[in-house]
Amino acid sequence: xxxxxxxxxxxxxxxxxxxxxxxxxxxxxxxxxxxxxxxxxxxxxxxxxxxxxxxxxxxxxxxxxxxxxxxxxxxxxxxxxxxxxxxxxxxxxxxxxxxxxxxxxxxxxxxxxxxxxxxxxxxxxxxxxxxxxxxxxxxxxxxxxxxxxxxxxxxxxxxxxxxxxxxxxxxxxxxxxxxxxxxxxxxxxxxxxxxxxxxxxxxxxxxxxxxxxxxxxxxxxxxxxxxxxxxxxxxxxxxxxxxxxxxxxxxxxxxxxxxxxxxxxxxxxxxxxxxxxxxxxxxxxxxxxxxxxxxxxxxxxxxxxxx
Amino acid sequence: xxxxxxxxxxxxxxxxxxxxxxxxxxxxxxxxxxxxxxxxxxxxxxxxxxxxxxxxxxxxxxxxxxxxxxxxxxxxxxxxxxxxxxxxxxxxxxxxxxxxxxxxxxxxxxxxxxxxxxxxxxxxxxxxxxxxxxxxxxxxxxxxxxxxxxxxxxxxxxxxxxxxxxxxxxxxxxxxxxxxxxxxxxxxxxxxxxxxxxxxxxxxxxxxxxxxxxxxxxxxxxxxxxxxxxxxxxxxxxxxxxxxxxxxxxxxxxxxxxxxxxxxx
Numbered sequence: 001x002x003x004x005x006x007x008x009x010x011x012x013x014x015x016x017x018x019x020x021x022x023x024x025x026x027x028x029x030x031x032x033x034x035x036x037x038x039x040x041x042x043x044x045x046x047x048x049x050x051x052x053x054x055x056x057x058x059x060x061x062x063x064x065x066x067x068x069x070x071x072x073x074x075x076x077x078x079x080x081x082x083x084x085x086x087x088x089x090x091x092x093x094x095x096x097x098x099x100x101x102x103x104x105x106x107x108x109x110x111x112x113x114x115x116x117x118x119x120x121x122x123x124x125x126x127x128x129x130x131x132x133x134x135x136x137x138x139x140x141x142x143x144x145x146x147x148x149x150x151x152x153x154x155x156x157x158x159x160x161x162x163x164x165x166x167x168x169x170x171x172x173x174x175x176x177x178x179x180x181x182x183x184x185x186x187x188x189x190x191x192x193x194x195x196x197x198x199x200x201x202x203x204x205x206x207x208x209x210x211x212x213x214x215x216x217x218x219x220x221x222x223x224x225x226x227x228x229x230x231x232x233x234x235x236x237x238x239x240x241x242x243x244x245x246x247x248x249x250x251x252x253x254x255x256x257x258x259x260x261x262x263x264x265x266x267x268x269x270x271x272x273x274x275x276x277x278x279x280x281x282x283x284x285x286x287x288x289x290x291x292x293x294x295x296x297x298x299x300x301x302x303x304x305x306x307x
Numbered sequence: 308x309x310x311x312x313x314x315x316x317x318x319x320x321x322x323x324x325x326x327x328x329x330x331x332x333x334x335x336x337x338x339x340x341x342x343x344x345x346x347x348x349x350x351x352x353x354x355x356x357x358x359x360x361x362x363x364x365x366x367x368x369x370x371x372x373x374x375x376x377x378x379x380x381x382x383x384x385x386x387x388x389x390x391x392x393x394x395x396x397x398x399x400x401x402x403x404x405x406x407x408x409x410x411x412x413x414x415x416x417x418x419x420x421x422x423x424x425x426x427x428x429x430x431x432x433x434x435x436x437x438x439x440x441x442x443x444x445x446x447x448x449x450x451x452x453x454x455x456x457x458x459x460x461x462x463x464x465x466x467x468x469x470x471x472x473x474x475x476x477x478x479x480x481x482x483x484x485x486x487x488x489x490x491x492x493x494x495x496x497x498x499x500x501x502x503x504x505x506x507x508x509x510x511x512x513x514x515x516x517x518x519x520x521x522x523x524x525x526x527x528x529x530x531x532x533x534x535x536x537x538x539x540x541x542x543x544x545x546x547x548x549x550x551x552x553x554x555x556x557x558x559x560x561x562x563x564x565x566x567x568x569x570x571x572x
Contacts (some may be wrong), residue, residue, distance in 0.1 A: 033510070090540075174427060174443045175436040181424045184413035191373070192486060193399035195426040202434065 023153040030160040031218040036241040036253030038210030044248035046203040047183035051106040052113020055087040058230030061219035065135040074142040082216030090208020094201040131226035162305030246292030313314035326405035328352040333380035339368040373405040402489035412467035420558035422450040453481040473504030
């Protein structure tokens with residue numbers, strides 16, 4: 001009951017937020033909430049560290065942008081199309097990488113993401129270094145005009161709520177139970193008659209699709225797609241968000257996404273120094289708050305309750 | 308003489324009498340044979356032990372049976388069926404399940420979830436990422452029953468990480484039993500345990516052996532004496548002798564092989 005109340009309260013805050021905060025900033029946070037949640041699904045619940053998660057994020061941004069620029073298809077279908085495309089890439093990446101684990105898995109995903117980066121750089125439809133400019137926001141469902149940022153915020157919010165709900169459902173499903181068991185002890189799961197690779201392939205595909213959803217939304221928010229969204233720095237940023245917020249908790253990546261974006265915003269005035277500050281903060285989190293912000297809070301609550 | 312008799316036995320005895328059988332099983336690591344020419348026959352419904360001094364090839368042999376390693380030579384049969392080329396997950400489906408030397412639980416899952424994962428193996432809903440967990444709540448009753456059987460009835464919602472060492476072993480056995488295996492391979496079930504834990508675990512194994520075939524790799528010879536009808540002794544990767552506990556314990560070759568272990572025997 002308490003939890004429902006909390007969710008209700010959060011939703012009210014989210015609905016009222018654009019009246020107090022610049023909606024584009026809020027929408028950016030929501031896109032990264034989806035992105036970080038997808039990353040958390042993979043690392044926190046499947047134990048797979050993907051070092052090139054931006055490839056799913058950025059590719060979907062280009063695909064959705066291209067569809068919107070060249071066709072009159074309504075915006076929600078273009079966004080879902082981008083996400084599906086990333087899921088398909090995720091499936092391909094999974095087939096290549098799933099037999100590896102740990103650092104090898106991280107390196108293979110990094111290599112593939114760099115490959116995709118250069119493919120997108122060379123492709124004509126992406127606009128190369130210039131990026132893909134002036135992506136239109138086609139009407140929602142073909143009828144509702146969402147050109148206004150205040151209106152579009154609610155579309156992005158709906159997608160974000162749906163995405164987080166999906167992650168929650170996956171984590172608390174029969175499949176999620178097996179996935180967590182694989183994370184904890186893969187050889188044991190195999191000895192129980194499962195084929196762990198198949199479950200991991202599904203996890204990577206789902207995670208890639210969700211990451212793509214975040215990227216596709218971001219392209220429609222800013223109305224342009226750039227190579228930055230596919231670059232390894234964004235891959236690194238999503239790791240930072242998830243670790244700072246709290247790995248393996250549902251709320252953690254959301255808090256982390258908010259924190260990192262707010263931090264970047266605040267630190268941007270210091271130019272290059274912002275990266276150094278970011279590194280120092282990550283270091284502090286790893287040394288002192290190993291569970292991340294949300295993880296530490298949960299641990300405190302547990303300690304107090306068990307007294 | 309005994310070698311001739313062994314060969315004759317392989318040829319004449321119907322494979323159906325053995326739940327698990329190996330023929331000329333061997334494994335070489337870079338030319339060195341850790342296991343060589345092992346013909347092992349485990350009768351259906353028996354509790355069989357595999358013992359031997361350190362480095363005798365017990366663990367390698369065990370890993371060959373569970374498909375963790377693939378053999379260099381020879382074949383493995385489960386209920387007369389050649390399983391030499393099958394994968395771990397496939398032999399598990401056929402009813403051959405192993406336990407692990409280091410306690411193999413899922414530390415972040417609760418006891419109930421630990422067992423339910425195993426029950427999901429045959430339930431056919433394990434890819435349903437869109438269903439709520441209540442889709443498999445039918446399995447809870449069976450999971451609770453299994454946990455009660457190993458004395459974990461009051462630990463259902465504790466995570467495995469919170470359990471003591473002995474209880475983790477009990478949880479592992481409950482998880483393994485969830486598959487209702489025909490053949491159970493136990494890798495040193497009492498390794499690292501204090502005296503207070505050894506007795507209940509031994510009792511538990513003896514209880515679950517009813518209607519099953521069990522092959523145990525075990526160091527603790529009093530456990531072997533209590534549980535096992537037949538014992539195979541390995542040395543230098545080869546079978547030294549096989550027989551009942553008394554036969555094996557009085558075999559001069561075995562006593563020599565164990566040397567320091569004489570007192571223990």
